[in-house]
Amino acid sequence: MSAGAGLPPCRAPAVVQPLAPPLAQPLAPAQEGRGALALYRGLVLAALALTFVVVVFGAYVRLADAGLGCPDWPGCYGTPSPAHAAEAIRDAQAAAPEGPVSLSKAWKEMIHRYLAASLGLLIVAVAALAWRLRASPRAAPAVAFALLGVVLFQGLLGKWTVTLLLKPAIVTAHLLGGLTTLALLAWLTLRACAALQIGAVASAGARSSRWSRTAAAGRAGRLRTGARLAFVLLVLQIALGGWTSTNYAALACADFPTCHGSFAPAADYANAFHVVRELGMTAEGELLSNAALTAIHWSHRLGALAAGSALAVLGAALCRRRATVDLGAALLAALALQLGLGIANVLLSLPLALAAAHNAGAALLLGGMVWIVFRLGTPRPLPVAGARGGATAPQTIEEERE
Numbered sequence: 001m002s003a004g005a006g007l008p009p010c011r012a013p014a015v016v017q018p019l020a021p022p023l024a025q026p027l028a029p030a031q032e033g034r035g036a037l038a039l040y041r042g043l044v045l046a047a048l049a050l051t052f053v054v055v056v057f058g059a060y061v062r063l064a065d066a067g068l069g070c071p072d073w074p075g076c077y078g079t080p081s082p083a084h085a086a087e088a089i090r091d092a093q094a095a096a097p098e099g100p101v102s103l104s105k106a107w108k109e110m111i112h113r114y115l116a117a118s119l120g121l122l123i124v125a126v127a128a129l130a131w132r133l134r135a136s137p138r139a140a141p142a143v144a145f146a147l148l149g150v151v152l153f154q155g156l157l158g159k160w161t162v163t164l165l166l167k168p169a170i171v172t173a174h175l176l177g178g179l180t181t182l183a184l185l186a187w188l189t190l191r192a193c194a195a196l197q198i199g200a201v202a203s204a205g206a207r208s209s210r211w212s213r214t215a216a217a218g219r220a221g222r223l224r225t226g227a228r229l230a231f232v233l234l235v236l237q238i239a240l241g242g243w244t245s246t247n248y249a250a251l252a253c254a255d256f257p258t259c260h261g262s263f264a265p266a267a268d269y270a271n272a273f274h275v276v277r278e279l280g281m282t283a284e285g286e287l288l289s290n291a292a293l294t295a296i297h298w299s300h301r302l303g304a305l306a307a308g309s310a311l312a313v314l315g316a317a318l319c320r321r322r323a324t325v326d327l328g329a330a331l332l333a334a335l336a337l338q339l340g341l342g343i344a345n346v347l348l349s350l351p352l353a354l355a356a357a358h359n360a361g362a363a364l365l366l367g368g369m370v371w372i373v374f375r376l377g378t379p380r381p382l383p384v385a386g387a388r389g390g391a392t393a394p395q396t397i398e399e400e401r402e
Contacts, residue, residue, distance in 0.1 A: 037138060040129045041192045047122040048185040052363055054115045055178045059359035061112045062245065063352055067166055069105030073159045074113060082106035116158065119181075123151050126188070138192050147184040150177060169275045171246040176239060179366055186370040223317055223324075224376045230310040231369045237300075237307035238362050244300045247272075247279070250355070252293035256346045259298050267295035304342060311335050311365075318372070327372050334365050 061067055070076035070085070071092075077085035082103055092101040123144075130144035157174040164170055244250055253259035260266070272295035274283045282288055311331060318328030338361035345354050 033133075033136070036129065036133055037136060037192075040126070040133055040139060041189075043122060043126050043129060044185065044188050044192050047119060047126055048182070048189050050115065050119045050122060051178070051182045051185055052360075052367075054112070054119055055175075055182060055363050056356060056360045057115060058112055058175070058178060059245075060352070060356040061108050062171065063350075063355045064105070064108060065100060066105035066108040067171075068100035068162065069102065069107070069109035071101065071162065073162045074117075076106055076110055082110055113158070116154070120151050120155065123148055123181075130188075138194060140188060140191050143184060143188055143191075147181065147188070150180050150184065153177060154181065166246070166279050168243065168246040168277070168279055172239065172242040175242040175246070179238060179363060182363055183366055183370050186367045187374060190371065190374045220376070223314075223321075224373075226310075226314055226317065227369070227373050227376050230307070230314045231373055233303075233307040233310045234365060234369055237303040238366065240300045240303040241358075241362060243273075244296050245355075245359075247288070247293065247296055249293040249296040249300075250345065250350050252290065252297035253301070253346065254349070256343055257301075259294060259301070265294050265298055266291055267298055268292040269295045269299075272296045272299070304339070308335060308339060311369075314372075324375070327375060331365075331368055331372065334361065334368050337361055338365055 061069075070082065072078065075085075076082050077088040079085040082089060085106070086103060089101055089103050089106050092099065093103075127141070127144040127148045130139045130141040133139035134141045154174065154177040157170060157177055160167075160170045161174050253265070255261065257263075258265075268289055268291035271282045271288060271292040277283045278285075280288050282292070312335060315328045315332040315335065318324040318331065320328075338358070341354060341358040341361050345351075345358055348354060
């Protein structure tokens with residue numbers, strides 16, 4: 001036997017590779033996608049919150065008669081802030097002490113512009129990230145880019161609001177553009193956060209008969225149609241409210257529920273709703289009469305009756321179903337608050353805080369109706385991982401796992 005018998009064969013020593021530091025390892029695609037989706041969700045939520053602030057603060061600026069606090073655009077007397085334009089503002093105020101220009105009004109107007117500009121940058125980021133995440137069902141790049149277009153047009157409306165001296169049609173369109181931005185962002189938020197969509201089978205259990213499922217689908221379809229009708233009526237009522245505010249007709253009727261002691265007050269509807277005209281003037285250049293202002297105000301009240309009735313019926317119907325009782329309760333509470341604010345504004349002669357709160361209530365109702373319409377939508381199938389031929393499974397968006 002040789003001297004080396006029974007000994008293990010000689011091997012070269014193993015070379016130990018140094019471990020790379022954790023931060024040097026590239027992220028897996030799924031991990032990177034989750035991070036981008038979380039960032040997208042955060043941006044959409046931030047934009048939604050900022051939009052609400054911009055809408056309500058914009059209403060406050062208008063109600064405080066500060067819309068022309070800086071009579072040029074986008075700066076203030078050609079400067080970036082009222083602090084830089086203080087001398088020009090003092091000269092303008094001295095020339096017209098009762099005019100629209102003062103240092104406090106200029107700051108209100110410019111703060112609104114700063115907030116709106118910040119919102120615009122946020123929405124650019126939302127659109128860019130939505131395009132990057134376009135393969136995810138939680139992103140909606142088409143809606144995000146439509147939102148970007150609305151915001152760009154809003155910038156033009158903001159400019160024209162100042163340069164065209166608060167023409168009612170421009171100011172009302174600017175208000176509606178802000179609420180359109182809010183509605184689109186609310187929808188994007190629900191989509192990004194994978195909010196539950198109840199769909200057509202919400203009322204039927206898994207073991208229900210085919211007849212029961214068909215009946216439940218029919219009831220859900222009628223509820224969905226009713227929600228969409230109520231949404232349209234709410235939008236029309238908000239437009240009437242904007243027209244009332246921009247024409248300063250909120251105090252045209254100082255009593256409630258009647259107007260000038262009558263349920264059929266004398267009114268001039270022809271001049272009330274002539275769109276292309278100056279503020280406080282008819283299309284022929286004459287002063288807008290009290291009868292025309294009455295027509296605007298009374299139309300807003302009638303619209304409140306129609307939209308409020310539709311929303312109340314919808315809220316009651318939602319409360320009768322276990323799956324939607326939260327939606328119904330929230331809708332009825334928001335509606336009661338908004339109606340109370342509207343009545344209080346009439347009886348208390350439009351205090352500034354209550355008037356701004358009434359605008360906030362309209363924004364809350366609009367956001368709530370977007371939530372309801374989204375929740376009542378039918379879930380769309382998502383692709384099944386690994387399935388052949390693009391097979392799908394009846395999953396809702398919220399069932400997609402990160």
